[in-house]
Amino acid sequence: MISTGWDGTVGLIALDRHERRNALDLEHCRGLAAAVAEQVEQGARALVLTGEGSTFCAGADLDGVYGDEFRDALYTALRSVLDAPVPVLAAINGPAVGAGAQLSLAADLRVAGPEAYFAVPTARNGLAVDPWTVRRLSLLAGGGPARALLLAGERLAATTAHERGLVDRIGSHADAVSWAREIAELAPLSLRYAKLALNSLDTEVPDADLERAYDACWASEDAAEASRARAERRAPRFHGR
Template identity: 35%
Template structure:
């Protein structure tokens, strides 16, 4: 296990903490893969009764670590592999036989929002926010967020968040039914701990079937959404618009999209 993921287990509660505080818990491919493996591995361990996912420090997870990808010169992995890893984690959270709680201790952005919303219960500090900033760098929402947000908030609000990259405060997300509850910082951990303890002491099989029934009724389109997002994102990850968006973000300037959806083969030619 890398240092970017901290794991602890007590009284049937498996706690997973993304710990990349220098990057506001932006997640790289290695950490994403380990996160998925950890959640999937818990499926065969009857002593695990609930999973709590959180971030270290003041952020939950601020999305994919594009700086790490840029430093790797685009050779970290193919777009297909990147998308498969992200989709695997979302599916692992949704398909887990035990309830998953997202302890959103700070901002959740990009795929970090997707990870939080895939959980069964989502408790956020009231100063946190959710953000889908994909279009600002020439990408589209992924991690199933195109389905999960729309299923929870409706098409109009989902479009506002996804197309405009509008920041959604946790208090508004709770009022709209996108997350379970927004709480003051001094009460958040106690709430999560109390809920986790209640679930850990509950009937594992009954909770599993209840979770599966709710997800089947509300997330019937998730697999189709993940497939559409993968197809679209693989295209966009090799586009000139994404290269421009990523370069602009890393150099702290406004992007200049030319509207051409052409692919690039050599980023140096587009510099």
């Protein structure tokens, strides 16, 4: 199942499939996409995604991985995280393997426990990840680690991933939620534009969308609120307008 909850304006989503180490099947891919959409619709200002137990996500459930229907559902789920108009933090509490590694890459920020690691063992099972995954992994972790993961089937430990830039912070789920609470206080339109602009480095984002998001920041009530808050020596209260 996909578990959801709230911490203030932070939406909490967890893969909860202990018997399969949170491996993704068709049902859970669809459930994840639905959970992201639902929490955004309900006003989440940030999302934290994790796995229950000691594994973030062991990858795709190999019993169904070879079907086109599963593959479409997986990439729809990844795209839901990538395209969410709010920051998504992955709290990587354990191994992130294959589709689990892809899910962590789709998030905007990654907080990993010291016992976590990343692996993309496609060469061990005759499969492949899409070009976006290769670009994203290379952009975040660097060309060397990306090649070691994809060509040599190696694991990348959380501490090494942190040194390389793939992991933003070493910490727990609670640390990820705390960070998300801080982010949720920032200007939503500014965050949305920044996410679009950053995603445009490895994902096709129409120039018109970037321009609209950029202009919306400068014309927003939140920009005026920030100016008032500076004059009044108080913290701004942003509403995404």
